[in-house]
Amino acid sequence: MNILEKITNELDMLSKSERKVAEVILASPNTVIHSSIAALAKQANISEPTVNRFCRRLDTKGYPDFKLHLAQSLANGTPYVNRHVDENDTADEYTSKIFESTMASLELARKSLDANDINRSVDVLTQANKISFFGLGASAIVAHDAQNKFFRFNVPVVYFDDILMQRMSAINSRQGDVVVVISHTGRTKSLVEVASLAKENDATVIGITTTGTPLAKECSIVLSVDVSEDTDLYMPMSSRIAQLALIDVLATGFTLRRGSKFRDNLKKVKDSLRSSRFERKD
C-alpha cells in the first residue's frame, strides 16, 4: 500500500534512468507532490516519458495518479508506528511512544478480527442462558470489564480470575451456556483445560486469543486478537487494550441485536448512578 516502501523494495527492478527518478522522489517526496512531471524530469536529469514509465511500473495509472498515492503515503506514513522506548527518553517521549504503539496495536488487532466470527459470537451471546468470562493476570481485568458491561444488559453473567472457580464453573456448565476464555498467549495450561472442560459439558466456548494457539484449538468460536509481539522489555502488553476494545464491540453488537426496547433498559441503569455523583454546573 505505502508507495514509498514500494519504491524502496522495487528499486532493483528499475532501469538506470528510472532509478534516478526514484532517488529524487525518495530524497524529498514532499517537494515531488507539488512538482509537474516536467519539473521532476528535469530534477532527475531524465525525460518526461521516463517519469511516466516509472509511474506505470509502480502500478499507478500515470503521473497524476502516482502523486495521489504518494500524497496518501506521506499523510499516514508516520503516525501509528511501534516505536520502542529508549532508556534515555524524556517523559514526553515515552508517553508518546506508548500511546502510539497502543494505537498501532489496536489497528493490527482490528485487522486480525473477522466480522463473521463477531457476528456468530454476538448470536450465541444474545441467546445465552448464562455468560461466563474467564481470564488470568492481565486478561483477568478484561474478563472483569466484560462482566461490568454485560451486567448492565440484565443477563446472568459472572467472571472468574481464579483457577479453581473457573474449573468448577466450567464443569457445571451446560448447553445454552456461553463461556468466554480470554488469554493473549493462549498457552496458559489451566485456561486451555478450562476451555476444553466447558466444551465437553456442551457450553459454547468463545476464545479471545491469538490466532493458532492451543487455546484457539479448543474453542467453538475464536476471536483472533493479534498484536505485535512484545519483544521489547519496556513495551507494555497492549493485548489487553485490544481485548477491551473487542469487549466493547461485542457489547455493542449485543445491544444492537437486542433492539430498541432493550436500549431503554440500558438508559435506566445509566440514570440510576446519577445520585451518587456531584452535579455538574455546565
Next chain:
Amino acid sequence: MNILEKITNELDMLSKSERKVAEVILASPNTVIHSSIAALAKQANISEPTVNRFCRRLDTKGYPDFKLHLAQSLANGTPYVNRHVDENDTADEYTSKIFESTMASLELARKSLDANDINRSVDVLTQANKISFFGLGASAIVAHDAQNKFFRFNVPVVYFDDILMQRMSAINSRQGDVVVVISHTGRTKSLVEVASLAKENDATVIGITTTGTPLAKECSIVLSVDVSEDTDLYMPMSSRIAQLALIDVLATGFTLRRGSKFRDNLKKVKDSLRSSRFERKD
C-alpha cells in the same frame, strides 16, 4: 488541515453552484480523487471554472492541488475521527467504528496529558513506601490492572474497588504513601471524599481524571485524561482504555527511573511464569 472538515465548515460561505460541488465531493470523496475536473463538473451539473473557483476558495492552488489535499485527508482522515455507531451497521462497520473511535480517544488523551505531571508522578511513585490504587466501576479494572503492573516491581501495592475498604485505607495512610484515585467523571462522591481523606492524612494523592472535576481539586497531582464526551448511547467508555495506557506510561516511567539493576528483577518475574504455559514450537 483536514480538507473534508474544512469543506463542511465553510459550506455556507459558498455560492449555490459551489455548494453543489461540495456536496458531490462530500458524498463520495474517494471517487473524486480519481476524477478529472470535467468529470466532477458534470457530476455536479456545473461548469469547470466553478470547480476551479471552488478549489481556490479552499485555499488550494487549483484542482490538482485540491485533489492532493483531499487524498491526504482520506489517508489519515478516517482513523482519527469519532464515527458514531448506527443501528443498521453491519458487524464489520461497528467493529471499525469502535476501534477507530478508541484510537481517536487515545489521541485526545495523549494531548491532554502533561509531561511535567507525569514526571512528578513517577517521582513520587518511585519514592513511595506504599502505593494504593482506587477506582469504582469501569475505573476499578484500571486500578486492578495498575496493581498487577506495579506488583511486579516488588513494591507494596494494593487496589480496592470497594468504598469501605478505600475509605479505611485512606484513613490509615501516612506520609510517604501514594494514593492513586481513578475516575473518569471525577464526580463520584465517595471517591472524592476518599481523595480528601487521604490528603488529610498526609498521603500524596494522584488523580487520574478529567480536567477541572471535583476530584481534580482534591489531588496533589492531577493526570488529566480527557476523552470526548460519550454523548452517544452506543459508544463505549473509551476513557478506561486511555487510563490503562496512562498506567502503562507510569509503569514504564517507573522502570526507567529505577535503572538497570531493577530491570533484571522484572525479567525474573516474567520467566517465573514460563512453567505454567504450553511450550511454543516455533
Next chain:
DNA sequence: AGAAAAAATGAAATTTTATTTCATAATGTA
C-alpha cells in the same frame, strides 16, 4: 569480438486536463 535482438531513452506530436478571459445571467441594493 561483432552482429542481431531487445530494452531503454528522449524529441516531438498529440491528447488530455486545467485555467483564464470575457460575455451573460442572476442577485442584491438604493
Next chain:
DNA sequence: TACATTATGAAATAAAATTTCATTTTTTCT
C-alpha cells in the same frame, strides 16, 4: 426600476501528461 455586484459558463488559451516513433544503449548469441 435602475444600478451595482456577484455568480456562472462558453470558448480560448495555457499547461501538463501521454503517445509515437526514431535513436541510443545494453544484452545475447554466435
